[in-house]
Amino acid sequence: MIYFDYAATTPMSKEALHAYTEAATSYFGNSSSLHDIGSAANRLLDICRKELAALIHGDERGIYFTSGGTESNILAVHSIIQAHRHKGNHLITTATEHASLYHLFQQLETEGYDVTYLPVDRFGLIDIEELEHAITPRTIFASIHHANPEIGTVQPIQEIGKRLRQHGVIFHSDCVQTFGKIHVDVQAMCIDSLSISAHKIYGPKGVGAVYIDPRIKWNACFPNATHEYGFRPGTVNVPGIASFVTAAQHICADLINEQTRLEQLRQYFISLIHEKRLPITIEGHPEAHLPNIIGLSVQGIEGQYTMLECNRHGIAISTGSACQIGKQAPSRTMLAIGKEKEEAKQFVRISFGRFTTVAEIDRLVAVLEEICQHRKG
Missing domain, CATH: 3.90.1150.10 (Aspartate Aminotransferase, domain 1)
Incomplete structure (x- = not known):
């Protein structure tokens, strides 16, 4: 066919499959275990965190591995806005976000948040001036995707990031469709938080990552969670992460x-x-x-x-x-x-x-x- x-979704690459097999065989330990086998898995996890951060020009301390793009979007938004709720309750997004974000913002409206859904033109682009006009003293957070997953329109993320930073608004971008396809640079684009997924870049399903700039405060969605620095619960999928980062390195290199x-x-x-x-x-x-x-x-x-x-x-x-x-x-x-x-x-x-x-x-x-x-x- x-x-x-x-x-x-994409088929897994030979490199990603090989990395998974090697890691699952040689680094099968729980990365949170204190014995040598667990420590070896944790060292591999640290290497993966550093390598992925380099690909997006971010700080390795801001990488948190997840189960995929949807979880990355949900955890990033929730953890950040909970930490900044005392500053305001106004959020900005677009009418064309991925379902995971669009439905999340609809839910947040029922929880007392005021959400502005920016319209797009006939090509799918937002208007930068409309974005600027939407910002109020109560605006704490904006989530605008890097590119639309249905028509592929790429937003002017660098300009969006600059405008939001000037107003002190934290900026999250869903980069699931763009990472590995076009250049993603959190520093140049003034992105505070982003989400990416392995299975869009010839890696395994069920693996993804969130990046949150270490300067941005966040509150854990799951109290007392111990994995990924408290960002999420559950044993870390080290073989899947090794496979993910291997796929990321290969796709970004070419x-x-x-x-x-x-x-x-x-x-x-x-x-x-x-x-x-x-x-x-x-x-x-x-x-x-x-x-x-x-x-x-x-x-x-x-x-x-x-x-x-x-x-x-x-x-x-x-x-x-x-x-x-x-x-x-x-x-x-x-x-x-x-x-x-x-x-x-x-x-x-x-x-x-x-x-x-x-x-x-x-x-x-x-x-x-x-x-x-x-x-x-």
Whole structure:
């Protein structure tokens, strides 16, 4: 089967699999145990923390390993806002955040927090001036994703971070889709906290990380937790973390070359769509976008039908973010960029990865052409 759903998850790389096997065999001890086997696992954990921090230009003291992107988002937000609640109760986010954050902020509204959901334009970008206008003396925290997981639009994170820092607002960014795909630098981007996940970068599922600048105060969500400096409970998955960091090192080492290759594939796909004059609209920003994610609106055809027809032809695509699959409601991102409900239901997402080829793209476009012609007839 041809795979075009790398934004949902990636296969583990050979390097990541090898690292997991080696760590699970030689460093199987509980990193909190005081005997030599536990100490060896803890030393490996410390190395992993240092290596991951270097990849984002952060401080190793700010790395906390988790079970993935969703937990990273939830723990980062909760632990930080709890520590700063005495300063205010106003939070800022966007209308197009990943489901884990969007639903969290909805829950926080029921707990007494005042949340501003910034709108986006037709390309999925927020307005920096609207962000500035939303800040009040009660604003303590903002969470704005680095890139949208459905249409791939990349926010001007560096400018966002600078504006928020000028006002003393703590800035969290969901970087699950961007880490390893484009450059992430917490210092240059003025990011106080971020979340990343292993399975988006050819690492194992069930592993992720939070970065919180050591200068930022946080309160533990789970009182008396002893793992990850009290950030979360549960025995630390040292083999999974070693595999995660190995995958991160490999993808970041080849970031520029792969970014260029994926952008070329993207432009090739778009040129074929235009050349064949297919009734397909490319969603997202024409310039500020991830190279690997392309959102499509297939005119007059529901996304679920397009996805199922592609699957019948041996091609895997998606109808949006994997965390939203199965829900009847149209894409929240599509509605946010101005689509009507029926238009929003026409959305599908394709995403490229390490093994995507020109021949596979040719096949995808041929199938999309057949789907469009069949529905037209």
